[in-house]
Amino acid sequence: MKRKKQYSKTPHDAENSAEKGRRPLLFGLVFGILFGFLLHKGGATKYDIIVAQLLLTDFTVLKIMLSAIVTGMIGIYFMKSMGWIKLSLKSGSIGKNVIGALIFGVGFAVLGYCPGTIAGAIGNGYLDAIVGGLAGIILGTWIFAVMYPKLKDGILKKGDFGDISLPGLFKVNDWVVVVPAAALIVLVLFLIEKAGY
Amino acid sequence: METFISVLTDTFWSPYAAGIGIGILSWLSFLISGKPIATSTTFARAGGMIENLITGGKAEQRPYYKKIKLSIDWQWMLVSGVVLGSFLSAIISGDFQVGVWVPSLWASAFGDSTVLRVVVALAGGIILGFGARFGDGCTSGHGISGTLQLAVSSWVSVIFFFIGGVIAAHLIYFVIA
Numbered sequence: 421m422k423r424k425k426q427y428s429k430t431p432h433d434a435e436n437s438a439e440k441g442r443r444p445l446l447f448g449l450v451f452g453i454l455f456g457f458l459l460h461k462g463g464a465t466k467y468d469i470i471v472a473q474l475l476l477t478d479f480t481v482l483k484i485m486l487s488a489i490v491t492g493m494i495g496i497y498f499m500k501s502m503g504w505i506k507l508s509l510k511s512g513s514i515g516k517n518v519i520g521a522l523i524f525g526v527g528f529a530v531l532g533y534c535p536g537t538i539a540g541a542i543g544n545g546y547l548d549a550i551v552g553g554l555a556g557i558i559l560g561t562w563i564f565a566v567m568y569p570k571l572k573d574g575i576l577k578k579g580d581f582g583d584i585s586l587p588g589l590f591k592v593n594d595w596v597v598v599v600p601a602a603a604l605i606v607l608v609l610f611l612i613e614k615a616g617y
Numbered sequence: 618m619e620t621f622i623s624v625l626t627d628t629f630w631s632p633y634a635a636g637i638g639i640g641i642l643s644w645l646s647f648l649i650s651g652k653p654i655a656t657s658t659t660f661a662r663a664g665g666m667i668e669n670l671i672t673g674g675k676a677e678q679r680p681y682y683k684k685i686k687l688s689i690d691w692q693w694m695l696v697s698g699v700v701l702g703s704f705l706s707a708i709i710s711g712d713f714q715v716g717v718w719v720p721s722l723w724a725s726a727f728g729d730s731t732v733l734r735v736v737v738a739l740a741g742g743i744i745l746g747f748g749a750r751f752g753d754g755c756t757s758g759h760g761i762s763g764t765l766q767l768a769v770s771s772w773v774s775v776i777f778f779f780i781g782g783v784i785a786a787h788l789i790y791f792v793i794a
Contacts, residue, residue, distance in 0.1 A: 447650050448691035452698015454642050455654060459699065460706035461627070462635025467720035474779075474786035483632035484639065485760060485775075491640025492765035496647060505647045510753055510763055512770025520752025521759075521774040525781020527745025529789060531738055532720065534756040535657040535749055538742075539696050543703030545714035552735040556742015561657070562664035563743065564750035568681035571751070586767040597767055609633075 456540050459484075465540030467532035467548070474529050479617040483609060490605045497598045507585065514579025531556065628710040643765060652691060653766070655758030657749035659696040662687050664746075681750075726794040752778075 456465075462484045463469045472478035499505045528534055531553050533541050538557065541549035564571075587597045624630075639654075646654050665687045668676035676682050707713040718731040727733060749755045752774055754763060760778065763771020 444650055444691050445694045448694035449698045451642060451646050451650070451654065452695035453702035453705065455639065455695065456699035456702025456704075457706045458635045458638045458642070458702075460703040460712075461630040462632050463629050464635070465703050468722040471722055471786055474782045475790055476783065480632045484636040487633045487636025488639035488643070488761050489765045491637045492643040492761065493767065495640065495644040496765055499644065499648060505651065507766050508653050509766060509768040510759070510770045512768070512773060516751065516753050517770050517773040518777050520748055521777030522748075522781040524745060524748030524752050524755065525778045526785040527741050527743070527748050528756070528778060528782040529741075529785035531741030531745050532723070534745065535660055536699060536755065536757040539656065539699035540703035543700040544707045544712070545717065546720070547716070547718045548720065548734050548738045552738025553742040556739040557660045557746035557749070558664045558667065560743040560746025560748070561661035561750050562668060564747050565661060565665060565679050565681040568679070572680070576751070581769060584769050586769060586772070589769055601767065
């Protein structure tokens with residue numbers, strides 16, 4: 421133990437840890453580039469495709485989301501069962517996840533982009549995203565930050581249910597939820613295709 | 618014949634290919650960075666940093682900015698990467714848009730006024746940004762990363778994102794227009 425401590429004080433190791441400190445940021449950039457590339461290829465960086473989903477005339481956005489969820493879910497729960505990763509669940513409440521989500525949904529329809537897809541729309545060159553939407557989103561988050569002290573112990577806590585997962589809620593083994601959820605999502609996608617969307 | 622290069626220069630892929638790709642990306646993000654893919658906190662950090670620039674550091678005092686910490690972090694790099702990645706895909710597939718202010722679906726209902734579209738986009742952005750922080754996540758953080766972890770908060774959120782969005786979109790296009 422003592423020897424290890426000594427080594428970590430050498431300039432060479434200090435340099436190494438600085439290098440390590442930058443690497444996570446580089447991975448963030450690389451994952452972002454891949455995410456943006458896939459969002460564009462899927463068509464999700466376009467107002468017309470996003471709003472057509474909300475008008476229920478084009479199901480591209482739902483197809484992207486559901487196939488990402490089913491793929492991601494199986495891999496994430498496999499890696500969790502192997503002990504390779506830990507889940508990162510957000511704590512929830514009715515105030516946040518119903519009221520907040522409804523406000524978000526209205527903004528989603530009015531703007532026609534969401535925070536991830538607007539970054540993609542900016543890369544795609546859409547000027548309403550750059551000049552109108554980006555400025556609006558930043559302003560909206562700032563208004564929230566100003567109001568936060570008044571909201572945090574009130575509406576945001578209303579109907580608090582903590583950071584639970586569906587398997588935790590039903591008190592069952594993870595796979596008892598993962599397998600039927602995956603089957604259900606595949607069935608929904610199949611029905612969307614069969615209905616001709 | 619489809620070659621590897623021609624696949625990269627296609628403007629559109631099957632939504633399933635894009636979705637499965639994003640799902641695999643979420644594995645890598647958890648495994649390598651230990652983080653779910655999410656984007657909206659970055660916009661909040663940007664807002665705080667701008668307030669800091671204008672007021673000479675007063676935003677640091679706001680409890681919300683103390684909570685999320687105003688720094689260029691992993692997620693900030695991810696969002697920057699999304700802009701780059703989409704730009705890259707658009708450029709190599711000849712889909713980069715030059716001078717497009719008004720989306721065609723919008724124009725079909727509300728005309729091609731740039732000012733109207735930008736004002737509505739600004740208003741929509743304000744509602745979206747406020748809602749994203751109120752709901753503690755967006756279509757990526759809750760809609761994909763949270764749902765694939767089977768988080769109750771995220772499934773509730775994504776259902777209400779779409780309830781709000783579908784109702785508002787129908788009002789905009791069938792009542793207001």
